Structures are given as C-alpha cells and as structure tokens.
Amino acid sequence: EDKVVQSPLSLVVHEGDTVTLNCSYEVTNFRSLLWYKQEKKAPTFLFMLTSSGIEKKSGRLSSILDKKELSSILNITATQTGDSAIYLCASGVYGQNFVFGPGTRLSVLP
Amino acid sequence: EAGVAQSPRYKIIEKRQSVAFWCNPISGHATLYWYQQILGQGPKLLIQFQNNGVVDDSQLPKDRFSAERLKGVDSTLKIQPAKLEDSAVYLCASSSPWGLAGDNEQFFGPGTRLTVL
Numbered sequence: 514e515d516k517v518v519q520s521p522l523s524l525v526v527h528e529g530d531t532v533t534l535n536c537s538y539e540v541t542n543f544r545s546l547l548w549y550k551q552e553k554k555a556p557t558f559l560f561m562l563t564s565s566g567i568e569k570k571s572g573r574l575s576s577i578l579d580k581k582e583l584s585s586i587l588n589i590t591a592t593q594t595g596d597s598a599i600y601l602c603a604s605g606v607y608g609q610n611f612v613f614g615p616g617t618r619l620s621v622l623p
Numbered sequence: 624e625a626g627v628a629q630s631p632r633y634k635i636i637e638k639r640q641s642v643a644f645w646c647n648p649i650s651g652h653a654t655l656y657w658y659q660q661i662l663g664q665g666p667k668l669l670i671q672f673q674n675n676g677v678v679d680d681s682q683l684p685k686d687r688f689s690a691e692r693l694k695g696v697d698s699t700l701k702i703q704p705a706k707l708e709d710s711a712v713y714l715c716a717s718s719s720p721w722g723l724a725g726d727n728e729q730f731f732g733p734g735t736r737l738t739v740l
Contacts (some may be wrong), residue, residue, distance in 0.1 A: 517665075519665075539687070540695055547728070547729070549731075553712055554733050554734065555731035555732055555733050555734050556666070556714075556731050557731070558729070558730070561728055567670075601665055601666070603729075610668065610671060610679055611668065611729060612658070612668070613658075613665035613666045613667070613668075614665050615663075615664055615665045616664075616665050
C-alpha cells in the first residue's frame with residue numbers, strides 16, 4: 514500500500530527560527546513529490562519535485578528531493594507568524610494519483 | 624484564471640440524512656479528484672476522474688458514497704445515508720494532463736465542511 518509519512522507531526526518555534534520538515538514516501542510508480550501549505554482553507558501549492566538533488570526555492574522556503582532515500586525536506590528560514598500552518602507532503606504517482614501524508618502542524622510564536 | 628469552485632462551503636445534517644456536494648474544476652483540466660480530510664489528518668483520495676471516467680475509486684465507501692462527472696466537467700459527490708464519522712472537509716481538486724504544463728500540479732477548491740450530528 515502506498516504510504517507517505519511526515520515528521521514531526523507538530524512543531525512549535527519562535528519567530529526567526531529555522532525549521533526543517535521531513536517527508537518520506539513508499540509508493541509504486543513514483544512520479545513527483547509535492548509540498549502544500551494549508552491554513553484554514555484548502556491546501557495551496559508550494560513546490561513540486563521530480564529530480565533528486567535539485568533545490569527549489571521560493572523566498573524563505575526551499576525544498577529538495579532525495580530519491581535514493583525516498584525522502585524530501587522543506588526548509589523555512591527566518592520563520593514568521595504567518596508561516597503557521599499545516600504543511601502537507603504528497604507523492605504523485607503515474608496515473609495522476611496523489612497520496613498525502615498526515616501533515617506537520619507548524620506554530621510560529623511571536 | 625478562475626480556480627476550482629465548490630459548494631456549499633458548509634453543511635450541517637443529521638445522521639442518516641443525505642447530502643450532495645458540487646465541484647467545478649479549472650477550465651480545461653481533465654482530471655478531477657474528491658478528497659476527504661478528517662480533522663488532524665491529511666487528505667484521503669475518495670475518487671479520481673479522467674474526463675467522465677473513473678480512474679480510481681478504491682477508497683470510496685460505495686455503500687453510501689457515490690460520485691459522478693457526467694459531462695466530464697462538473698462533478699457531484701453524494702453521501703446517502705450520512706454517518707457521524709463522515710464529518711470532515713470534502714476537497715475537490717483538478718489537474719491538467721501530464722505534459723501540458725510539465726508538472727502535474729493539483730489545484731484545490733475551498734472545500735465543503737460537513738458536520739453530521
């Protein structure tokens with residue numbers, strides 16, 4: 514059965530801290546690894562990763578995929594209270610199916 | 624570009640009642656997904672359509688849940704009869720076919736929050 518695991522499940526930090534969120538996957542026919550940010554509403558897309566070792570960056574957020582280790586990390590530097598959200602990792606498989614992890618709940622305190 | 628539309632945004636029903644949700648995907652997106660997200664968990668795929676055909680409905684509780692996408696555009700998800708454990712946010716998402724944009728990014732609608740009493 515396809516599975517995506519995230520750690521930690523919950524994290525509390527202070528503004529200015531740097532955080533690293535982890536995602537590991539066990540899926541057949543792996544196609545891509547996606548990161549989403551979910552606040553009160555629907556998930557919003559952050560990154561899609563298909564190639565190992567190539568970092569994607571957007572402002573203070575960055576992510577990288579390690580296909581050998583079947584994992585990905587999402588880094589957030591200089592965290593702000595607005596970064597408080599649930600961060601979802603999903604694995605895309607051929608056939609356009611997506612398997613989501615449980616999410617990491619990040620709380621950034623002022 | 625208009626996003627994925629869903630309605631209603633909120634619904635409260637009693638157990639054993641029926642409920643239906645509607646989704647209008649992004650124009651041109653052939654693939655449509657319905658997810659169930661229970662509080663504290665990641666989204667769980669219920670059903671995936673490619674145009675008007677079902678690609679994957681292996682996790683859809685078919686004794687009470689049904690979904691259709693008759694014309695390959697809009698979709699409805701129905702629960703009949705509802706149970707307490709169906710309380711969740713139901714998310715609709717769409718994506719374009721492989722290769723057109725290079726990546727198979729999913730776009731989510733705002734979701735319908737269902738409360739079953």
